[in-house]
Amino acid sequence: MKEKKLTTENYKGTRDFFPEDMRIRNYLFSIMKQVVRSYGYEEYDGPMLESLDLYRAKTGEEIVGKQIYDFVDKGGREVAIRPEMTPTVARMVASRLRELPRPIRWFSIPNLWRYEQPGHGRLREHWQLNVDIFGVNHHAAELEIFSLACDILFAFGAPRNSFRLKVSHRSLLDEFFQNGLKLKPEQAHDVSKILDKKSKITQDEYVSMVQKVVPNNNDAVTLIDQFLNSNIANLKEIPGISEDSYQKIQSLFSDLESLGLRDIIDFDPSVVRGFDYYTGFIFEIFDTSPKNKRSLYGGGRYDNLIGLFSHEELSGTGFGLGDVTLLNFLQTHNLVPNLSNENTVFIPLLDETFFLSCQTIAKEFRKHGIPVDQALVSQKMGKQLSYAEKKGYRWILLLGEDEIAKNLVTLKDMQERSQETFSLEVALQKVNEQTKK
Amino acid sequence: MKEKKLTTENYKGTRDFFPEDMRIRNYLFSIMKQVVRSYGYEEYDGPMLESLDLYRAKTGEEIVGKQIYDFVDKGGREVAIRPEMTPTVARMVASRLRELPRPIRWFSIPNLWRYEQPGHGRLREHWQLNVDIFGVNHHAAELEIFSLACDILFAFGAPRNSFRLKVSHRSLLDEFFQNGLKLKPEQAHDVSKILDKKSKITQDEYVSMVQKVVPNNNDAVTLIDQFLNSNIANLKEIPGISEDSYQKIQSLFSDLESLGLRDIIDFDPSVVRGFDYYTGFIFEIFDTSPKNKRSLYGGGRYDNLIGLFSHEELSGTGFGLGDVTLLNFLQTHNLVPNLSNENTVFIPLLDETFFLSCQTIAKEFRKHGIPVDQALVSQKMGKQLSYAEKKGYRWILLLGEDEIAKNLVTLKDMQERSQETFSLEVALQKVNEQTKK
Numbered sequence: 001m002k003e004k005k006l007t008t009e010n011y012k013g014t015r016d017f018f019p020e021d022m023r024i025r026n027y028l029f030s031i032m033k034q035v036v037r038s039y040g041y042e043e044y045d046g047p048m049l050e051s052l053d054l055y056r057a058k059t060g061e062e063i064v065g066k067q068i069y070d071f072v073d074k075g076g077r078e079v080a081i082r083p084e085m086t087p088t089v090a091r092m093v094a095s096r097l098r099e100l101p102r103p104i105r106w107f108s109i110p111n112l113w114r115y116e117q118p119g120h121g122r123l124r125e126h127w128q129l130n131v132d133i134f135g136v137n138h139h140a141a142e143l144e145i146f147s148l149a150c151d152i153l154f155a156f157g158a159p160r161n162s163f164r165l166k167v168s169h170r171s172l173l174d175e176f177f178q179n180g181l182k183l184k185p186e187q188a189h190d191v192s193k194i195l196d197k198k199s200k201i202t203q204d205e206y207v208s209m210v211q212k213v214v215p216n217n218n219d220a221v222t223l224i225d226q227f228l229n230s231n232i233a234n235l236k237e238i239p240g241i242s243e244d245s246y247q248k249i250q251s252l253f254s255d256l257e258s259l260g261l262r263d264i265i266d267f268d269p270s271v272v273r274g275f276d277y278y279t280g281f282i283f284e285i286f287d288t289s290p291k292n293k294r295s296l297y298g299g300g301r302y303d304n305l306i307g308l309f310s311h312e313e314l315s316g317t318g319f320g321l322g323d324v325t326l327l328n329f330l331q332t333h334n335l336v337p338n339l340s341n342e343n344t345v346f347i348p349l350l351d352e353t354f355f356l357s358c359q360t361i362a363k364e365f366r367k368h369g370i371p372v373d374q375a376l377v378s379q380k381m382g383k384q385l386s387y388a389e390k391k392g393y394r395w396i397l398l399l400g401e402d403e404i405a406k407n408l409v410t411l412k413d414m415q416e417r418s419q420e421t422f423s424l425e426v427a428l429q430k431v432n433e434q435t436k437k
Numbered sequence: 438m439k440e441k442k443l444t445t446e447n448y449k450g451t452r453d454f455f456p457e458d459m460r461i462r463n464y465l466f467s468i469m470k471q472v473v474r475s476y477g478y479e480e481y482d483g484p485m486l487e488s489l490d491l492y493r494a495k496t497g498e499e500i501v502g503k504q505i506y507d508f509v510d511k512g513g514r515e516v517a518i519r520p521e522m523t524p525t526v527a528r529m530v531a532s533r534l535r536e537l538p539r540p541i542r543w544f545s546i547p548n549l550w551r552y553e554q555p556g557h558g559r560l561r562e563h564w565q566l567n568v569d570i571f572g573v574n575h576h577a578a579e580l581e582i583f584s585l586a587c588d589i590l591f592a593f594g595a596p597r598n599s600f601r602l603k604v605s606h607r608s609l610l611d612e613f614f615q616n617g618l619k620l621k622p623e624q625a626h627d628v629s630k631i632l633d634k635k636s637k638i639t640q641d642e643y644v645s646m647v648q649k650v651v652p653n654n655n656d657a658v659t660l661i662d663q664f665l666n667s668n669i670a671n672l673k674e675i676p677g678i679s680e681d682s683y684q685k686i687q688s689l690f691s692d693l694e695s696l697g698l699r700d701i702i703d704f705d706p707s708v709v710r711g712f713d714y715y716t717g718f719i720f721e722i723f724d725t726s727p728k729n730k731r732s733l734y735g736g737g738r739y740d741n742l743i744g745l746f747s748h749e750e751l752s753g754t755g756f757g758l759g760d761v762t763l764l765n766f767l768q769t770h771n772l773v774p775n776l777s778n779e780n781t782v783f784i785p786l787l788d789e790t791f792f793l794s795c796q797t798i799a800k801e802f803r804k805h806g807i808p809v810d811q812a813l814v815s816q817k818m819g820k821q822l823s824y825a826e827k828k829g830y831r832w833i834l835l836l837g838e839d840e841i842a843k844n845l846v847t848l849k850d851m852q853e854r855s856q857e858t859f860s861l862e863v864a865l866q867k868v869n870e871q872t873k874k
Contacts (some may be wrong), residue, residue: 336626373477
């Protein structure tokens with residue numbers, strides 16, 4: 001009877017990163033880190049498990065109720081696998097509120113978990129670049145964050161017209177709901193949740209959901225439409241909007257104009273972010289391609305998160321960019337480069353007695369930062385070359401009896417389909433020169 | 438009444454990585470990756486949650502029973518946060534057994550979780566470099582793995598006498614127990630678990646534990662001592678050891694001699710690895726410092742792990758190196774470099790109207806890969822300089838009315854305590870030249 005074998009499948013909604021997938025992930029991370037570091041942001045990380053209380057406070061109900069990976073540990077503690085990073089960064093900043101020089105500019109690329117039905121761009125485990133600045137009340141923080149958020153896409157080669165950044169301010173929504181539509185706080189909360197989901201439901205569903213929450217106002221849907229479609233010029237005509245909020249928008253956009261970012265940034269009051277902790281400007285970046293017309297990432301300002309831990313307040317502004325969404329964007333716009341192993345040098349083993357000579361040469365190349373795959377078992381030449389080809393290696397370094405006797409090496413360039421015999425130094429130099437840095 | 442605040446403490450047994458901690462973690466990872474890649478190993482990663490069944494099969498009982506973070510997900514699946522990486526890599530290799538060119542050389546630096554009482558070098562979350570080679574039956578795989586494992590410590594600047602690699606082979610223990618001591622399989626298993634713990638318990642505890650498992654053999658403790666203290670010269674005198682096993686050790690050490698590794702590698706039959714899946718050579722690297730005399734890391738050969746998933750067999754050899762242990766070793770030997778932010782250029786804001794000019798200069802530096810922290814709010818000069826000092830920045834770029842009018846910048850070098858006014862190009866060049874790469 002055959003013994004039962006374990007499945008090789010990974011857990012639902014997750015990914016195995018084979019070397020070719022990992023090369024892409026490393027490429028995404030390295031470009032993101034390069035841009036974020038160029039703005040003086042420093043990397044941090046927190047533990048993957050946090051106390052469940054951390055999320056109960058401010059993460060949206062839908063996430064904590066249905067989507068969080070929570071359990072009780074063997075010591076009776078209620079813990080959760082982090083579904084987002086903002087609560088962790090707020091906790092860490094709060095723990096050193098006195099010592100940290102301000103502004104605090106931090107970033108991280110944590111893996112996050114949500115229990116969801118896996119689908120296009122939605123997985124149970126994903127990685128997310130989190131960028132945050134704390135301690136700047138002025139909208140100069142927004143200017144920096146927007147500029148940085150756009151520079152990340154530019155660094156991947158995204159054309160200027162491939163995306164748009166859309167901005168709103170929480171107070172617009174609040175004022176319109178409270179003073180314009182005269183909604184009670186719970187109604188306002190429910191309508192904002194409906195707006196956040198609007199693009200994922202039909203117009204009929206949307207209308208009936210709004211009418212359910214605001215039953216005694218027949219104009220509600222029309223007024224909301226008017227609000228959602230307003231622009232800076234007619235924003236003052238929207239019922240409930242204060243002069244102060246209008247000035248905030250006006251002044252931000254005037255500075256965006258000076259910084260040369262106005263052409264890719266829009267005012268858009270329909271931007272509503274899911275998290276309850278946002279209190280100021282909120283924004284989302286959208287792909288403009290008709291093939292991938294969706295929100296790529298976003299963020300905003302949160303003034304009260306530090307206050308969960310401390311009696312002091314500290315304003316934060318930040319965003320999160322997921323790896324799956326980013327990769328979809330890059331694929332849609334044909335921006336994923338061809339990443340290969342071609343820089344690796346392969347040294348076949350032509351005879352077992354050559355092993356030591358091969359190792360000496362391998363060491364020399366490795367010392368110069370060139371990766372070497374040394375064959376460990378002697379096999380037919382054809383088999384070894386076919387292995388090198390499958391691996392995508394460009395360079396093959398042949399050491400036969402002749403080479404060893406004369407202290408030379410034969411270098412085969414699989415790309416140019418050429419081969420020549422050199423001294424070790426010349427071979428090293430040749431590989432080094434031709435290596436893509 | 439004061440409102441109750443959330444704790445800023447992280448979950449027990451974990452670490453918050455503040456920027457200064459993260460710089461060390463990044464340094465550790467980058468040196469490890471550099472060495473491992475220089476041997477042609479490719480990076481992979483798997484999901485952080487796996488099916489609990491994956492560990493039930495071969496991970497030691499102690500871990501699966503008491504130390505694993507397992508729970509039932511919202512869909513009723515039994516899952517575990519990975520306590521080790523070997524089952525994941527075996528699963529992934531097994532899933533592409535036909536396609537992957539052999540040998541398969543892979544590495545990863547996953548975070549792993551164990552529910553333990555936190556203590557020196559023991560945390561609930563840690564990171565571990567995992568290096569594995571599959572598909573080489575010859576001990577050439579061991580030669581490569583040992584050489585690589587030592588090169589990692591050398592790359593951190595470890596002196597040749599700061600550690601020793603100790604090797605044994607599972608068959609020695611098996612033969613000695615079965616044919617020398619005539620133990621039954623369960624007894625052999627129990628005694629090997631006792632030996633694995635030997636360094637952590639007293640001699641009296643050890644003796645009484647052995648006598649409990651082997652009650653009817655008064656010589657057991659003496660014979661085990663003789664076995665544990667044997668060397669290559671007298672290995673053949675140990676009861677039960679076969680000629681074949683002796684030859685394996687003899688031949689490996691003769692090749693280690695040729696490769697110039699014999700001086701740091703010992704044969705040591707007292708090496709017993711905790712995981713049940715090892716089947717061939719096993720090894721551990723020990724710190725030689727009297728202050729930190731403990732096992733740093735280790736690994737071995739496992740022939741049957743792929744067989745859990747497939748009817749084909751594929752031999753693997755590998756090791757795992759934890760970040761906490763590595764850092765302890767480096768600290769003991771004074772090998773942790775001083776990692777700072779000094780390469781960052783700080784641009785204070787002397788007047789709000791200069792913001793745009795400052796941003797233009799900042800962009801130019803960032804384009805050349807130099808990180809720039811641009812002040813977002815104008816403050817007194819003293820306050821801005823004190824911020825730059827706290828952050829550890831070396832360079833300050835001053836833009837006043839004069840500089841802006843003349844298209845110049847004043848560069849202050851906090852290290853040399855000097856300042857000079859240059860054109861942007863010269864300032865860029867100067868910072869670039871003096872920057873530690």
